[in-house]
Amino acid sequence: MPGFLASLGLPGLVDLHVHFLPEQVERKVWAFFDRARQEYGTEWPIRYRLPVPERLAILEKLGVRAFAPLVYPHKPGMAAWLTEWVLDFAARTPGAVPTATLYPEPGVVDYLGEALAAGARCVKSHIQVGGYDPRDPELDPAWGLLAEAGVPVVVHCGHGPLAGRYTGLDVFEQVLARHPRLVAVLAHAGAPDYSGALDLVERYPRVHLDTTMVGVPFNTSGAPLPADWTARLASVADRVALGTDFPNIPYDYATQLRAIADWAAADDRLGRDFLVAVLHDTPRRLLALGEQPGETS
Numbered sequence: 001m002p003g004f005l006a007s008l009g010l011p012g013l014v015d016l017h018v019h020f021l022p023e024q025v026e027r028k029v030w031a032f033f034d035r036a037r038q039e040y041g042t043e044w045p046i047r048y049r050l051p052v053p054e055r056l057a058i059l060e061k062l063g064v065r066a067f068a069p070l071v072y073p074h075k076p077g078m079a080a081w082l083t084e085w086v087l088d089f090a091a092r093t094p095g096a097v098p099t100a101t102l103y104p105e106p107g108v109v110d111y112l113g114e115a116l117a118a119g120a121r122c123v124k125s126h127i128q129v130g131g132y133d134p135r136d137p138e139l140d141p142a143w144g145l146l147a148e149a150g151v152p153v154v155v156h157c158g159h160g161p162l163a164g165r166y167t168g169l170d171v172f173e174q175v176l177a178r179h180p181r182l183v184a185v186l187a188h189a190g191a192p193d194y195s196g197a198l199d200l201v202e203r204y205p206r207v208h209l210d211t212t213m214v215g216v217p218f219n220t221s222g223a224p225l226p227a228d229w230t231a232r233l234a235s236v237a238d239r240v241a242l243g244t245d246f247p248n249i250p251y252d253y254a255t256q257l258r259a260i261a262d263w264a265a266a267d268d269r270l271g272r273d274f275l276v277a278v279l280h281d282t283p284r285r286l287l288a289l290g291e292q293p294g295e296t297s
């Protein structure tokens with residue numbers, strides 16, 4: 001990894017899609033992965049199931065200089081508390097960028113506004129796990145607040161690896177149609193609807209993709225990448241950001257980078273510039289890093 005980064009002239013990686021959760025929530029998430037054979041139809045041995053300090057040491061060793069720890073609720077009454085937890089986690093963890101999450105419920109605009117005021121620079125919305133409709137009127141002012149602030153929302157709105165009642169890029173596009181300035185990062189590149197995700201990126205100038213679990217040999221999305229994947233990436237190359245789902249991945253971190261490097265090598269229009277953009281420049285821009293005095297990452 002250090003050799004790979006040095007060959008690109010990069011000071012490090014910026015990972016937009018990493019998970020850290022309060023211990024009792026994390027235990028439940030990991031128990032779900034332990035039942036992966038029943039839930040997903042395949043084993044899912046978590047590669048980095050380690051105490052927090054060890055996970056942080058691994059990120060540092062891999063060259064991850066900044067990352068967005070993402071939290072998400074599965075029921076009402078949880079998002080404000082998770083947001084408070086993750087803001088505190090980021091404040092005491094070098095490299096962690098402050099984030100927030102939301103849920104359609106009374107008060108969502110208040111706790112989201114407070115989180116932005118406290119420095120949150122990225123928001124997570126998990127539509128499958130949350131089981132909510134992103135078009136819920138209660139969320140409308142929250143999307144508006146984020147669009148105005150220019151704070152990105154990493155939104156898991158695709159049908160993979162499990163479909164939810166309100167997953168589907170067609171559903172989320174209705175949010176974008178109302179809030180076309182929303183900086184939305186389609187998690188997992190919209191898996192399994194990669195072509196539909198690229199359509200949204202082309203249609204909305206502030207929509208991005210993250211690379212989380214995309215193109216790796218462990219594929220639960222039920223769909224291969226489309227044949228024109230790298231060709232289409234070339235026209236939106238500055239709107240793709242590194243994401244990994246660390247630590248909850250059943251393979252080495254480097255596997256994700258290998259997939260991205262393969263895309264870069266597959267099309268002359270991508271190459272090194274694409275890698276630098278995906279692994280560093282674009283997630284750094286999305287997270288507004290380097291804009292605070294004294295910040296260098």
Ligand SMILES: [Zn+2]
Nearest residue numbers: 017019212245
């Ligand atoms: Zn994730």
